[in-house]
Amino acid sequence: MGAVSFRVTRRAASALAVVLASTLTAGNTGGPAAATSTTGPSATSGASAASATVRSTTPSTARTSLAVAAKRQSRVFRDGDGREVTLRGFNVSGSTKLYENSLLPFRSTADAARSAQAMRDLTGANVIRFLISWEGVQPSPSTIDHAYLDRAVEQIRAFTGRGIRVLVDYHQDLYSSHLFDQGSWYTGDGAPEWVVKAGGYPKESCGVCFLWGQNMQTNEAVRRAARDFWRDRRISTPEGEVGVQEAFLRQATAAMTHIRQRLPEQDFAAVIGFDPFNEPYDGGLEGESGLEWEKTYLMPFYQRFRAAMDAAGWAGKPAFVEPLVFWNTGFFEEGGFTAVGALGTRYVFNSHFYDGARMTIDPSPASDGVYGAAMNEIRDRARALATAPFVSEFGHKLSGNGSDRTPWMVRAMYQAMDSGVPGKNWWRTPAAGGDVLSSTQWHWDLYSGRHREVMNRNPAKVRTEGDAWNDEDFSVVAADASGTLATRLDRAVLDRLYPSAVAGDVLAFAYEDLARSGYGGAGQQRAWLAVPSSMPNIAALVRDRRFGVLVWREPAAAPVAPTELHLPASFTAATTVVVGDVATRAGLPASGPAAIATEAGSSTAHRLLLSPSGAAPGTVHAALVVGAATGPAVTPAQLAAAAAELAAWKEQRFPT
Template sequence: MRRMRALLTLIVLAGVALIATPAPASAAPLPGVFRDALGRELVLRGFNVSGSGKLRESGLLPFRSTADAVASAQAMRELTGATAIRFLISWEGVQPQPGVIDHAYLDRAAAQIRAFTDRGIRVLVDYHQDLWSRHLFDADSWYTGDGAPAWVIAGGDHPDESCGICLLWGQNMLSNQAVREAAHDFWANERGLQDAFLTQAGAAMRHLADTLPASSFALVLGMDPLNEPFDGGLDGMSGTTWEQQRLMPFYQRFRAVMDANGWAARPAFVEPLVFWNTTFGEAGGLSTVGTLGTRFVFNAHYYDGARLTLDPTPAGDGTYTAAMNRIRDRAAALGTTGFVSEFGNALSGTSSASRTPWMIRSMYQGLDSRLSGANWWRNAATAGPVLSATQWHWDVYSGRHAEAMNGNPSKILTTGDAWNDEDHSVISGTGALRLDPRVLDRVYPTAIAGEHLAFGYQDLARDGYGGAGGTAAWMTPPAGMPAVSALVGGRQYGVLVWRGTGLSAPTEVHLPASFAPARTAVVSTAAATVSSRLLSLSAGPSAGAVHVALVVSAPTGSLPTAAQTEAARAELNSWAAAQSWPMLR
């Protein structure tokens, strides 16, 4: 439901299996990890593609053509270093009529998915819905939806839609009886609607498994069964009981459909009740469903409901650590790994849009570590795992749409996302990033040869748009590390700590475009190689040793001398030796 939450109180890589390995019960509350066949821990970062999948003008797919998908994949890779996307499809697109599967739609979807997998970008397929269906809304309505096809809505006896006094589109989930009753019918399996959904989902999965080349299907992460599930009426239950008695049985049925249609080796990325972790509404979180295990991934969204509505303060260092840690801890309690498949904020049109750059910066900080920057160096042993995530969203048609809202030729939407007055795309319709690149193109570990212990990044992103505004250092080394402080002062830098587990494969770290190979300094206990956009760290096969790597962008001034590098290395080694690193897994 994205921006409106405030008011609504693996991987397979050419034979590489996606494995979510839970932490032992005796460990600190940590989720599992994604691993590749070499045993390396994987971090996935990227974007949702895209809100255009809600629009008829785009054929209910993220892109109007395969060529647009190819260009978008290449741009995303070059501009941000993305390694994963969440790819939107819809029930209406797959099954426009009862019993009819639109294989041409699925062929187009497969071709667009290949545009990303052919470039090494992994894909989570998402069955998307918002407000259940656009076919619930009148032609002159202020709002619209997406998801269920017209025939599903026509079969129900729903009242005329009305949100009442609604300032934000998500309020329809609370006050629009047409929307609520349509969702309620699904969860109650009225007229066999849930059965029909699962049948078409199985057909779609089978089609994609059969159509995508093995090398492409190998990079499909899994399936998100249903975006942002909302209850439509709890029937006297609490939110947690509703999840236990309505939502989880649906996920179990969906899991069985995946198994029967070629997706048995991939997890279901399951979401909690949409109200969970929204600041104002805390119900849900799959807290009463028992242990999920590794065939499911705990798939959460996060938007700052308070700053979207009532809170006028800017975001800063550590603003979102608590919210992201809640996702980490919930995944750990469920015995699986966590994934944040949506987060972000509007770039215009809301009270918080002017504060968006640092809101996004702080959200990424929360994904990187359990800690604020001010606490990172002192408490790095408790930094916890890096969360994989896909930001909302990446729309190459941003600001140049031509969508007839609810089919009304008198309401042609052209601006923003062309959907319910939203404007969230980080890419413009002209192909330029709309935020400071330092917010989006970040240092992060993509593959860790061992046990990840801590990661932190000082991005120095500005608080305005287009590189405007001021900056601030959120992650300053302590006074007892003068050599490190001199090396990183006023510069972008990242720190990775990991324990070797006997793997001979390298640890790999994505480097932003701002880290030019000739102007990048690395201080590490592992042998380091810097190339364009990649830091490769080879620690050798020794198990049990703790390794540290500090990577610094030095675009101006003198590069550190050998003596300065050795002094910084000595400080890093002393610092790491003084930490009480946990035995994670």
């Protein structure tokens, strides 16, 4: 994954900008004609055509672009229409760590298009975290591989052409695969071979390690390499002496410049920002605390990367910056940016979350509200840093010891990102749930279980199973023999009702997915979002059904676009029920105050459009959305009674 170390288991400015804007050699300042290509085959042309086929359904550039904006006491993402946006999607993908994939998520643009279409259709995802590799961009000190970047651009367009936004991520784990011996139990990804060779690192050894993330704490080669990066150690290369971090920032500037130039304006508008460094770890605190290390080394690096973004034409997009990897793992927690001051809206607080305890020593299953405190910690840190939060990795393994608990663990993570209040308490204290968290789950691998990766350049170690990397298996999808993608987790966990764009401010949101605790329809089915006995008509309406509740406040100026919620596949036009002040009805028409429309880039995924008519600024709305494909027919009397209960509840919990 990107992996947390103790995930235990797995896991200045203007002058600098001028320097960083220069490319590495005079001969490598142009486009593909000037590039040296060292990676796999060129992208196929099929997916470019596929992108074009859905371009007419893609939202406008203004509506697609995002900014971090104020919301009372917090910061959220807003689109060009001023709507509060929730981003939900997946990482694509751990395959970027693999040489069989030429260090890109997909082997061809056609594969990217096929994956993007399946993601949009199966889950309604509206964002991906797109991994690239320093080694892929800069295979030698004097080379920027523009062909590699062009393939990345085409793969990105396969997603933006289907209405999916993109966060680009410079990925690394354990610094580099080139630190590891052919016989090693583990491997890494990130830095190119020429950087590692120049470092002169000792023979790698993790010692008594059962989990790959322990290398960050015990493998001296990995630790020294990281320490050199943060201290910008000067190294000698065939092209002369250079600082390690300086070299990274130069190639990053060149890469971002090229991506900006190659992406059409509409596609670039759908790129939400850049993640400069996956899961930073210190390499040795040397007597400092994690907070001091973040302030002394990590934040200055992010400021330099921010200057590189500005120089490369990314000034209007935030840097999605991650704290020290250990900050919220449950073990040896340090960091979290509490000593760096406010980040502001040119940065996003970008956290990962994995349940370190349940990945190692805690055998208990997940349950209602179990991750509320962890997700609220992310909300609180972002609020204190005066920016928006984002959870760019979370999840759990899908095979091996403990994977029987994965469905409800992932369910509980989504529940806590929807609201920081347990379902049993939500109706009593909905406003205490905090903002809905945007996120990308780890991960979406088109090639899951069908890899052929030569690990650490050792032909005797060919990895085929799972993610083909350090024995991980996290992909939520897999392809069958015909290439058709299907979800490996219960689709009810992944294809969720969520408020994708709200005209105003979200005040509260919760969703009951009724996902089973096992795989393939097995296991328990238990509702977590319990309706209190004081609301018997709503309780009867939602019993044994999936449903969600959204409460939002009208903006100061009249909205120019509707409020939108992604509808899971089981919420059909004929069987979706809406109850609230905007509309109360069974069945959704194609127009009106509560209407159904297809998601951009899909003919099978749908969204609910809510358009209040003539509401005054500051008006609070509430909508109960129910998937009523099962159970008894919903009667007009039931609807009226449920609407009366919802209205009374709204006035009590959100008085105007």
